[in-house]
Amino acid sequence: MNRDNAGPGQNGAAASDAVLELVGLGKDYGARTAVQAIDLVIRRGEIFGLLGPNGAGKTTTISMACGVVPPSRGTARIAGHDIRSDAFAAKRAIGLVPQDLALYDDLSPRQNLAFFGQLYGLTGAELARRIDWALGVAGLGDRAGDLVKTFSGGMKRRLNLAAGLIHQPTLLVLDEPTVGVDPQSRRHIFDSIRALQARGMTILYTSHYMEEVEELCDRVAIMDAGAVVASGTLAELRAQHGAGGLEVEIDGDGDAIAAAAAAAAPLGGTRTGAVLRFEPRPAYAPALAAIEATGAQIKRIGAQRADLETVFLALTGRGLRDA
Ligand SMILES: Nc1ncnc2c1ncn2[C@@H]1O[C@H](COP(=O)(O)OP(=O)(O)O)[C@@H](O)[C@H]1O
Ligand SMILES: [Mg+2]
Known part of the structure; x- marks a missing residue:
C-alpha cells in the first residue's frame, strides 16, 4: 500500500482511529506519584490489555480516563472528547466495569440495570430493551428477578459487566473483572468480551494475570510503578523483550x-x-x-x-x- 496516498500517514491514521488517547496523564496522591505521565492510544475495535502487578497504577490510570479521578497532569480523550473540557460527552462514550463491585445487593439484576440505565437517560421501552440485551450478554436472563445478595461472586461480576454496558458505550473498560470468579463465569466473561468486540466495541482490559491478557488481548501495555514500560502486540513484546x-x-x-x-x-x-x-x-x-x-x-x-x-x-x- 502506498502510504502517501492512504491518508494523513501513520500518526494521522492512528489519531482518527483512536477511541482512547492518554496524553501525559498522571496522578499524585500527596507526595506519592501513583501514575507518572502516560501516553497511550487505544484503537477502534481492539481488545487492549493493561497488565501490571498490584499497585502498578492500572486502576488510577483508567479511573482518570473515565473521569472518576481528576488527573494531576495531562488529559485523556475518549472518542475525541476531552475529559477535562468535554466531560459529559467523554463519560457517555465510556462504560466502566470497576474493580470493586458497584451493585445494589438488595435489588434484582433488572432493578440494578434500570437504575444505571436511568442515569444515562434511558427510559421506557428502550430501557427495557437494553436491560434484556445486557442481561443476555451477562448470561443472567434466568436470574433477572432474584436478589443480587443471593448471587455467587461470578454472577455478581457478570452483572457488574452488564451495568457497564447498559448505555452501549463506544469503549468498555474492565478493571480486573475476573478476580474471585469461578472458571465458568470467567469463561463467560471472556466469551462476552469477544462477542462485544465482534459487534464493534473497543475494550480496555486491566489485569495482573498475564495468562488472561495473553489469551484475550490484541495489544498490551505493561505497567510498573506508575509507568508504561512497554507496549505493542504480544509478538512485538516477545520479540523485543523476551527471548524465552x-x-x-x-x-x-x-x-x-x-x-x-x-x-x-x-x-x-x-x-x-x-x-x-x-x-x-x-x-x-x-x-x-x-x-x-x-x-x-x-x-x-x-x-x-x-x-x-x-x-x-x-x-x-x-x-x-x-x-
Ligand atoms: N486514593 C488513593 N490515595 C492514595 N494512594 C492511592 C489511592 N489510590 C491508589 N493509590 C496508590 O497508587 C498506587 C497505584 O494504585 P492502583 O492504581 O490501585 O494500582 P493497580 O490498580 O495497578 O493495583 C498504589 O501505590 C496505591 O497505593
Ligand atoms: Mg487495580
Missing part, C-alpha cells in the same frame, strides 16, 4: 548429566534431573557445543516460547507474580 528459554535434555547416566551440567553452568544453565535449562535463551551453537564436548548425548532440545512473565522480568528484573 532453552531446554536441553541429556541422555545418559548421572555422571554424564553432571558433566554436561558443569559445562552448562558458566553459560547460565541450571539442572533439574536430566534437563538443563537456560533462561534467557543463550546462543544455541556454543551452548550445545559445550554440552557435547563433555561427551554427553543430547536427547531433546526444546525452545521455550517467551511469555509476558518473561517480558516483565526482562523489563523490571522482577516477576509479575511476586512483584
Whole structure:
C-alpha cells in the first residue's frame, strides 16, 4: 500500500482511529506519584490489555480516563472528547466495569440495570430493551428477578459487566473483572468480551494475570510503578523483550548429566534431573557445543516460547507474580 496516498500517514491514521488517547496523564496522591505521565492510544475495535502487578497504577490510570479521578497532569480523550473540557460527552462514550463491585445487593439484576440505565437517560421501552440485551450478554436472563445478595461472586461480576454496558458505550473498560470468579463465569466473561468486540466495541482490559491478557488481548501495555514500560502486540513484546528459554535434555547416566551440567553452568544453565535449562535463551551453537564436548548425548532440545512473565522480568528484573 502506498502510504502517501492512504491518508494523513501513520500518526494521522492512528489519531482518527483512536477511541482512547492518554496524553501525559498522571496522578499524585500527596507526595506519592501513583501514575507518572502516560501516553497511550487505544484503537477502534481492539481488545487492549493493561497488565501490571498490584499497585502498578492500572486502576488510577483508567479511573482518570473515565473521569472518576481528576488527573494531576495531562488529559485523556475518549472518542475525541476531552475529559477535562468535554466531560459529559467523554463519560457517555465510556462504560466502566470497576474493580470493586458497584451493585445494589438488595435489588434484582433488572432493578440494578434500570437504575444505571436511568442515569444515562434511558427510559421506557428502550430501557427495557437494553436491560434484556445486557442481561443476555451477562448470561443472567434466568436470574433477572432474584436478589443480587443471593448471587455467587461470578454472577455478581457478570452483572457488574452488564451495568457497564447498559448505555452501549463506544469503549468498555474492565478493571480486573475476573478476580474471585469461578472458571465458568470467567469463561463467560471472556466469551462476552469477544462477542462485544465482534459487534464493534473497543475494550480496555486491566489485569495482573498475564495468562488472561495473553489469551484475550490484541495489544498490551505493561505497567510498573506508575509507568508504561512497554507496549505493542504480544509478538512485538516477545520479540523485543523476551527471548524465552532453552531446554536441553541429556541422555545418559548421572555422571554424564553432571558433566554436561558443569559445562552448562558458566553459560547460565541450571539442572533439574536430566534437563538443563537456560533462561534467557543463550546462543544455541556454543551452548550445545559445550554440552557435547563433555561427551554427553543430547536427547531433546526444546525452545521455550517467551511469555509476558518473561517480558516483565526482562523489563523490571522482577516477576509479575511476586512483584
Ligand atoms: N486514593 C488513593 N490515595 C492514595 N494512594 C492511592 C489511592 N489510590 C491508589 N493509590 C496508590 O497508587 C498506587 C497505584 O494504585 P492502583 O492504581 O490501585 O494500582 P493497580 O490498580 O495497578 O493495583 C498504589 O501505590 C496505591 O497505593
Ligand atoms: Mg487495580
